[in-house]
Amino acid sequence: MxxxxxxxxxxxxxxxxFGRAAAASFVSASALxxxxxxxxAELGVPLVRRGRSFQGLTPEGEAVLVWARRMIADHRALKDEVSSAAARLNGVVRVGxxxxxxxxxxxxxxxxxxxHPDLQVRLVTGLTSEQVVGGLRSFEFDAGLLHPSAAAADDIRHILVETDRLVVVGAASRSDFGETIELAALEGLPVCVLEPSMRARQILDDALSERGVRLRPRVEVDSVEALLALARTGEWVSVVPRSAVPKAAASIGVKVAEIVRPEVSIPIVLAMLGEEPRPPLSLAVDAAARRLVTPPA
Structure with missing residues (x-):
């Protein structure tokens, strides 16, 4: 094997x-x-249901997939351990x-x-917290940044890295809000927000519900980048994390209003599998995050 x-x-x-898998693996479909x-043939069971195209995995294939992911992850960790011992951690770190x-x-x-300047990064964005955890468990990610509610599991270790705040952004030319805005005032604005499956949106909805505010978003999207782009048009305002907006907001053509009464906070944690021994890449990401939380004296 x-x-x-x-x-x-x-x-x-x-x-x-098969075709997409071959392209992703940089081989021909026939070779794959x-x-x-x-x-x-080696395992003595069919793993893939084949027709004129891919039809899914067989039950045996589903069982082998779990072991295959684990073996590949352990193989990567072994190579990273040797690389780390040689004081030159390299490879690809995958983060959701x-x-x-x-x-x-x-x-x-x-x-x-x-x-670790020899490292390469694969960053996958626009995920829900549950998708990030799923990627950790299937060994697709070495680490993930997500909301702590999804990381509360025995097989996941996590540390609080940041507590962000939601703010309102709109085109710099807008005159319907100032430097602050009360949460209830969102009801009267053409608001763009994240999709309901996103935890940041759920936190916003919970805060609105507690105030008896019923928000009817004009646009729902799956990325903060889309929210900023929509706000810049001047047609809408968007609710985004404060950290997503440059300090010089005017440089991207928007202005920012802090949400008050109440403030809406979003905790973000760094999560990894709680396996032992811990893979060098996961340890390196963990150390980098901890240095941000507690900068050296």
């Missing part, structure tokens, strides 16, 4: 398509298919992030790469 066979099999399970057939954690992720990864 070769690790490449396991990697190709995991790619097919992820992409749900033949590799998986050899894996099936919720929309309100993108700015924080940039700071954590900048800190990480300043310490």
């Amino acid at each position: 070769l690790f490449t066979q396991l990697e190709y099999f995991v790619a097919v399970a992820r992409e749900q398509h 298919s033949e590799s998986i057939r050899k894996l099936e 992030v919720i929309p309100s954690g993108v700015a924080l992720a940039a700071r954590v990864l900048a800190e990480l790469c300043a310490t």
Whole structure:
């Protein structure tokens, strides 16, 4: 059994398509298919249901997928351990992030790469907290930035990295709000917000409900970047995390109003699998985040 066979099999399970899996693996579709057939022959069971196209995994394939992901993750961790022992941690660190954690992720990864310049980064954004946790458990991510409610599980370790605040942003030319805005005043504005599945949106909805405010968003999106783009048009205002807006907000054509009465806070944690021994990449991300929380004296 070769690790490449396991990697190709995991790619097919992820992409749900032989052609896309082959492209992601930088091999031809025929080579990938033949590799998986050899894996099936060695294990003595069919792993993939085939028709004219990919039809899904067999029950045996679903069971093998769990082990394949674990074996690939352990193989990566072994190589990272050897690399770390040689004082040159390298490889690709994979991080999943919720929309309100993108700015924080940039700071954590900048800190990480300043310490380990040979590392490469794969950052996946626009996820829900549950999707981030799912990616950790399936070994697709080494670490994730998410809301703490989804990280409250025995197999997940996490640290609080930041508590952000929601603010309102709109085009610099708008005159219907100033430097602060009461939460209830959102009811009368053309508001853009994150999708209801996003935890930051749920926190906002809970705060509105406590005040008896019924918000009818004009636009719902799955990324903070989209919210900022919509606000810049002047047609709408957007509710975003404060950390997502440059300190010089005017430089991107918007102005910012702090939400008051009440403030709406969003805690963000760094989460990783609670496995032992801890992989070097996870340890490195953890250390980078902790340096941001507690800068050196």
